[in-house]
Amino acid sequence: MKAKNMTIAALALLLAACGNEEILENNESGSTGKVHMTFTAGMPQTRTSLGEDGHVVNWTQGDLVAIYDGTETICKFEATEVSGSTATLEGEAAETDTYTAFYPYTDDGTLTLDNTAITFTLPATQTATAGGFAEGLNPSWAQATDGSKKLTFHNLCALAKFTVEAEGVTEVTLTANQESDALAGGLTYTIADGTLTATGSASRSVTLTGTFTKGEEYYFVVAPGTLTGGITLNYMGEGGKTYVKTTQKEVTFTAGKITKLGALDIANFTEALNAAFANAVKEFNSNIGWKANPDGTVSLDEYNKFQIIRTGATFLYLQNKNITSLAGIEYFTDLETLDCMDNQLTTLDVTKLTNLTTLICSGNQLTALDVTKLTNLTDLECNDNQLVSLDVSTLEELEYLWCDGNKMTALDITNNAYLVDLKCGNQQDNQQLTLTLWDTKKEFWDRMLDRHSDENSNVTTNVIEAPVNADHDGYEDDGETVDW
Incomplete structure (x- = not known):
């Protein structure tokens, strides 16, 4: 009886030992020993x-x-x-x-x-x-x-x-x-x-x-x-x-x-053109004679400002150059055309560029744009930004206006007699825009709806009766008196 019990105990110990060995082996192969x-x-x-x-x-x-x-x-x-x-x-x-x-x-x-x-x-x-x-x-x-x-x-x-x-x-x-x-x-x-x-x-x-x-x-x-x-x-x-x-x-x-x-x-510190802006200008106009800093910025000292005026062109194309700011653009006073579309601009001060006839700044993140001093503008494309308003009342020579895809609720074109192309709808978040125009421009607006149906969606018109001289129709008093 005693011998039998000892045999059973020994067998139990042997089985336990085999079990432990299997667990250790599985641990080594399954978890790489960590x-x-x-x-x-x-x-x-x-x-x-x-x-x-x-x-x-x-x-x-x-x-x-x-x-x-x-x-x-x-x-x-x-x-x-x-x-x-x-x-x-x-x-x-x-x-x-x-x-x-x-x-x-x-x-x-x-x-x-x-x-x-x-x-x-x-x-x-x-x-x-x-x-x-x-x-x-x-x-x-x-x-x-x-x-x-x-x-x-x-x-x-x-x-x-x-x-x-x-x-x-x-x-x-x-x-x-x-x-x-x-x-x-x-x-x-x-x-x-x-x-x-x-x-x-x-x-x-x-x-x-x-x-x-x-x-x-x-x-x-x-x-x-x-x-x-x-x-x-x-x-x-x-x-x-x-x-x-x-x-x-x-x-x-x-x-x-x-x-x-x-x-x-x-x-x-010295005010400077940021590197992305300066590099894009230099890439477009290799003749510009400024001196850049080691980091690519261009200090706006008297020498470099003179070089901008002396060798700067009348047109500048800076599309899709990863530019976050055009601060300093005010020194490019001879510009007639500025195209800075598809960058990351949140502000744009062009108030001193009074020679501009074409401004293209679409595809940025602009929340405001002052163009009231740019009375020579004939082409303004500022679509696909974040603009909540746009005053074009002083742009009497304007022919092309694209301001669709913003956040605007109103646009007045009663002072823009020469408009031949207009996109002003499809504002963000399905915002409805009210377009104010003379009744003499209603036919023009109907053509724009046919030509640019997507870009002119969600627009309500405020048609008002035109005075005699609206749209340069009829006679105007030029203020002159014959000197007899």
Whole structure:
């Protein structure tokens, strides 16, 4: 009886052992040997947001870190318990002697990571964040050896700080004057010698976009290095105007260090044409003799303003050039034709271009357009914008008017006797437009409905009886008296 019981017990132990062996084998083949793991990340340098002193960089709950464990797949770890510059990182990885970590984690194919080198991308366009930098910036790395789970992170990039003292800032760009220098883009860090080098996708400019608050500090995250040719800083302020300053002096950005760029204010900057605008003009008119800044902007100093007048043409075609502002167009005083359709303009000041006969600005985001001083206009095409009104009462020579696809509710053409082509309907959100015209123009309007039925939909006419001299029909008193 005793022997029988011992046999049964031995059999049970054998079956249990076989079961455990199967579980272990399945674990190795099914989950590549990765197990739940916890790392501790701490000083001296960490990553997410600047502390109140403007220097210490703290972790943020939910930060994602990439960890290399010797397998083909980069492991994703998340910051869970966070206390200032220390954090607990949790995820799954394989047991090994050496771990290399990198912040931020990404699975978009731009990050490669092993125990010898890290290749990543620092964005050339960054989001403005008051008092610091945006989430996912400020790359840092760490390495744990001998099976340790303690990670001491080190910043791979530098910070460039400035204060906003100007009004209406929407964009700030920092550029290395020398084309071979890199501030962002593809970068590779070699762990053995601690060098960071640019790849073929590097950029010598970094741009901050978003909402800027006057009096606040903002930071570029940039690749470290010595820029022997100096730097250029420009910002876009009120009315879409660009302001620039540049230095040819050598500037050094050091990883883990903050370089002060000073304050953005009109007093220390020069008004300029923005780079997209200037490049488009130069592409269209290669004879223009201005001197451009290293970042492509063109300072509106006396020399360059004279060159615009001297070599500027009477017509300018700037279609689909990704231009956000035409501030400075007022110096192109000889223009008779301006075509800037299909850009990203939100404002357009053409009040000083009194020689214009043709203005084409359709396909932008204009909310207002003052053309009352352009009395020589014969062709105005401002369709597909965001205009809520349009005053053409002073454009007595106007022949072509396209203002369909906006947000207008009314249009008065009683002073436009020479109109031969009109598109004014199909306003956004099915908005009904009321068109005011003389009864002598009713036949003309009926023709426009037949010719441009889609562009003239949702239009109600307000037909009023024409005076004797309306549309230049009948006699007018010219005010002259015979001198006998």
